[in-house]
Amino acid sequence: MQLNKISDQKLLKQYVQGNEACLEMLINRHKDRIFTTIYLIVKDSYIAEDLFQETFIKVIKNLKKKKYNEEGKFLPWVTRIARNLAIDHFRKKQRMPMVTDSHGDDVFRKMKISTETREQTIIRTEREDEVRRMINQLPDEQRQVLILRHYGELSFKEIADLTDVSINTALGRMRYALNNLRKLMEHSHIKA
Amino acid sequence: MGGYFFLHSEYYLKNLDVLFLNDELKRDCMDKNITQNDLLLLAYNELDTNRKLLVINALESNLSLQNEYHDILAVMGKLDEFQVQPNNTSLQIILEESSSAMEVL
Numbered sequence: 001m002q003l004n005k006i007s008d009q010k011l012l013k014q015y016v017q018g019n020e021a022c023l024e025m026l027i028n029r030h031k032d033r034i035f036t037t038i039y040l041i042v043k044d045s046y047i048a049e050d051l052f053q054e055t056f057i058k059v060i061k062n063l064k065k066k067k068y069n070e071e072g073k074f075l076p077w078v079t080r081i082a083r084n085l086a087i088d089h090f091r092k093k094q095r096m097p098m099v100t101d102s103h104g105d106d107v108f109r110k111m112k113i114s115t116e117t118r119e120q121t122i123i124r125t126e127r128e129d130e131v132r133r134m135i136n137q138l139p140d141e142q143r144q145v146l147i148l149r150h151y152g153e154l155s156f157k158e159i160a161d162l163t164d165v166s167i168n169t170a171l172g173r174m175r176y177a178l179n180n181l182r183k184l185m186e187h188s189h190i191k192a
Numbered sequence: 193m194g195g196y197f198f199l200h201s202e203y204y205l206k207n208l209d210v211l212f213l214n215d216e217l218k219r220d221c222m223d224k225n226i227t228q229n230d231l232l233l234l235a236y237n238e239l240d241t242n243r244k245l246l247v248i249n250a251l252e253s254n255l256s257l258q259n260e261y262h263d264i265l266a267v268m269g270k271l272d273e274f275q276v277q278p279n280n281t282s283l284q285i286i287l288e289e290s291s292s293a294m295e296v297l
Contacts (some may be wrong), residue, residue, distance in 0.1 A: 023286075027286065027287075031277065032278075036275050039276050048276075049278060049281075053285050053286055057286065060289060131271060131273055131274035171229045174232055175229070175232060178263075178264055178267045181270070185270065
């Protein structure tokens with residue numbers, strides 16, 4: 001059986017039964033989406049790394065205690081844990097000051113070591129920065145729904161429950177978020 | 193724009209059966225109010241099967257809806273361009289934590 005065809009549920013089951021390799025496969029499968037979600041929430045790569053670790057340590061503890069019972073919904077479950085940890089972080093630190101450049105960008109994100117050429121890195125970071133800046137221009141409520149739905153893969157119903165609003169409100173915020181992003185793209189002459 | 197939509201909509205490729213709906217159902221579809229929320233839910237694959245068929249069928253015959261749906265997919269595509277990765281150190285820390293938790297058990 002191809003590894004990428006094994007469901008999250010099977011991997012979780014095998015991990016709980018003692019197969020450590022299954023956790024690594026799960027993390028590798030979802031790490032980018034989860035990290036992107038956290039990073040967009042906290043807007044700081046160092047804090048995002050810490051929260052990413054904390055999130056998975058909590059995931060591990062819950063799995064070992066057999067507290068996970070959400071059939072086939074691993075990624076939304078992890079996203080909810082990550083979001084709660086991010087909220088706790090802001091409560092504790094009252095928004096830590098970020099190290100940013102003149103545009104308000106997180107400078108350490110750009111220092112990421114990779115196998116890309118310099119030119120590839122510049123193009124990628126420019127493209128990422130454009131999208132991230134546009135997302136950051138959205139009102140908080142719209143931004144939150146967009147991050148949780150698009151990157152965190154929570155359903156609109158789950159987002160509505162989590163943020164204590166109706167599903168129509170969650171959908172409305174997402175509609176406004178996408179409309180605003182489209183306008184920002186047109187304004188910046190970005191081709192979608 | 194309609195041609196563009198047909199070429200780029202994976203939903204048509206995944207739901208070819210909807211193209212063969214009978215005329216009665218098609219008329220029924222035309223009578224239903226398709227909202228922006230429906231398009232959003234379709235784009236994120238959250239519609240139940242019946243509603244999904246109605247929305248896809250309405251899209252087939254409504255240029256305005258096609259344009260709206262295309263706009264949603266276009267922004268979603270742009271959002272997909274932003275994806276950042278955690279450091280390998282973070283992954284190692286997590287896996288070590290898992291191993292030690294396993295030893296304790």
